Amino acid sequence: MSVDSERSVNSHRKTASPHILIVDDEPDIIELLELTLARMGMDVSSAQCIGDAKQLLQSRQFQLCLTDMRLPDGDGLELVKYIAQHCADLPVAVITAHGTTENAVAALKAGAFDYLPKPVSLKQLRDLVKSALSLPPMQTESAVQVSQRVLLGESAPMLQLRATIDKLSRSQAAVYISGESGSGKELAARMIHERSARHTQPFVAVNCGAIPENLMESEFFGYKKGAFTGAEKDHDGFFLAANGGTLFLDEVADLPLTMQVKLLRVIQEKQVRRIGETQEKSVDVRIISATHKKLNLCVETGQFRQDLYYRLNVIELNMPVLREMREDIPLIAEAVLVKLCREAGRSACSLKKDALALLKSYDYPGNVRELENILERTLALCFDTEIGKEDLQLPHKAKETPQIATIRLPTDLEQSLPLQDFLDRLEKDSIVKALNENRYNRTKAAKTLGITVRSLRYRMERLGLNERA
Numbered sequence: 001m002s003v004d005s006e007r008s009v010n011s012h013r014k015t016a017s018p019h020i021l022i023v024d025d026e027p028d029i030i031e032l033l034e035l036t037l038a039r040m041g042m043d044v045s046s047a048q049c050i051g052d053a054k055q056l057l058q059s060r061q062f063q064l065c066l067t068d069m070r071l072p073d074g075d076g077l078e079l080v081k082y083i084a085q086h087c088a089d090l091p092v093a094v095i096t097a098h099g100t101t102e103n104a105v106a107a108l109k110a111g112a113f114d115y116l117p118k119p120v121s122l123k124q125l126r127d128l129v130k131s132a133l134s135l136p137p138m139q140t141e142s143a144v145q146v147s148q149r150v151l152l153g154e155s156a157p158m159l160q161l162r163a164t165i166d167k168l169s170r171s172q173a174a175v176y177i178s179g180e181s182g183s184g185k186e187l188a189a190r191m192i193h194e195r196s197a198r199h200t201q202p203f204v205a206v207n208c209g210a211i212p213e214n215l216m217e218s219e220f221f222g223y224k225k226g227a228f229t230g231a232e233k234d235h236d237g238f239f240l241a242a243n244g245g246t247l248f249l250d251e252v253a254d255l256p257l258t259m260q261v262k263l264l265r266v267i268q269e270k271q272v273r274r275i276g277e278t279q280e281k282s283v284d285v286r287i288i289s290a291t292h293k294k295l296n297l298c299v300e301t302g303q304f305r306q307d308l309y310y311r312l313n314v315i316e317l318n319m320p321v322l323r324e325m326r327e328d329i330p331l332i333a334e335a336v337l338v339k340l341c342r343e344a345g346r347s348a349c350s351l352k353k354d355a356l357a358l359l360k361s362y363d364y365p366g367n368v369r370e371l372e373n374i375l376e377r378t379l380a381l382c383f384d385t386e387i388g389k390e391d392l393q394l395p396h397k398a399k400e401t402p403q404i405a406t407i408r409l410p411t412d413l414e415q416s417l418p419l420q421d422f423l424d425r426l427e428k429d430s431i432v433k434a435l436n437e438n439r440y441n442r443t444k445a446a447k448t449l450g451i452t453v454r455s456l457r458y459r460m461e462r463l464g465l466n467e468r469a
């Protein structure tokens with residue numbers, strides 16, 4: 001097979017034109033792609049088989065590779081895997097035969113950036129090239145350590161997780177993040193977004209369980225001024241607000257079935273119609289979803305639509321629980337202490353040996369969020385710069401007994417607070433108490449409080465208890 005190598009369509013363009021590798025054995029397709037890309041100011045090289053493509057990849061640097069799935073000496077998937085292994089920084093997109101979504105999904109799982117269905121739409125091609133070229137350079141581990149918003153930890157599960165996040169960031173595939181409460185699902189979603197081609201565009205996080213059912217449609221899809229009583233001005237909704245970027249659907253299992261149908265439609269059609277409007281608008285969002293529930297079980301019990309599940313769960317990312325990465329507890333605890341001390345404007349604190357040992361032995365049903373809460377409570381009660389075991393106020397047999405915080409009702413403030421603030425304070429304390437008593441399980445906490453989970457989430461959101469309930 002001859003290498004159609006270095007047939008640079010616009011080789012007169014000397015300087016930093018992005019260099020794109022096309023791998024296809026159909027001359028017509030090569031020509032079409034070359035012409036389109038040349039008009040976009042790209043340098044193009046082409047290869048007609050996997051062997052030639054590998055040679056080219058070894059001989060020079062490319063900024064994007066577009067490969068057909070069916071090639072004379074193998075399939076495009078093999079090339080995707082080769083690139084993932086040898087040129088991890090290079091985005092690769094596959095061109096798939098019409099209607100073969102399995103191929104596209106397999107390619108995304110293997111690390112492809114995106115796919116283009118045949119017949120290739122030139123608009124889609126241009127959009128894909130633009131987003132691939134806006135990928136930020138891959139971050140090195142040392143850069144990761146200095147960055148603020150990262151999942152910390154050096155244990156094997158955490159190293160593996162961060163490596164997977166790096167790979168996923170260089171793809172457009174929908175990601176479903178599973179894991180217990182407080183294990184860092186939202187943080188992982190933000191990391192994927194911040195390392196992706198969409199990093200300059202919005203990241204919109206939505207807590208699906210916190211939105212009252214009757215407001216869901218208007219919150220997700222937006223409305224036009226006057227569409228209903230109270231619609232005083234145009235409102236874009238989450239999809240349009242996230243256009244070009246990432247929409248993070250947290251607690252996605254809490255979406256009512258009626259809303260699931262509407263969501264599926266928008267994801268499939270990539271079109272949104274605001275309430276009160278006749279025209280649809282195109283939207284381009286990458287969906288990352290998460291829940292602490294077992295979404296596959298929700299599908300089995302009929303609470304979650306299977307078709308939507310498949311759409312959301314192209315790639316699954318599972319968050320490790322803190323008790324399985326105990327060696328990371330000192331590192332994370334230290335980082336949390338530094339942050340809390342800085343926020344409180346007090347001098348740096350450290351953990352004594354016995355305190356560290358106790359923290360390492362605790363089980364953390366609420367994961368890192370619970371560790372943060374323990375340290376926050378400790379700092380509120382202890383003014384020493386050295387924190388000892390007793391200051392943590394953990395039960396003696398930490399591993400066996402859940403942590404139950406003593407909640408002091410604000411009787412001291414009864415006289416001085418305005419009524420609404422006083423009631424909010426009572427509500428907040430009751431919620432925190434119920435969450436603590438139920439090991440951060442929101443379903444059980446809601447039951448204790450005699451309210452629905454939806455109502456609990458709504459109240460937590462209103463009271464600003466989302467992050468640190």
Ligand SMILES: Nc1ncnc2c1ncn2[C@@H]1O[C@H](COP(=O)(O)OP(=O)(O)OP(=O)(O)O)[C@@H](O)[C@H]1O
Nearest residue numbers: 150151152180181182183184185186187292368369
């Ligand atoms: N590995 C980690 N390193 C540092 N901070 C972490 C880590 N994991 C979680 N956190 C912190 O723990 C808190 C909870 O994380 P996050 O909100 O992402 O969890 P979650 O899984 O989305 O929770 P929920 O299921 O309740 O929505 C955040 O403050 C986050 O920054």
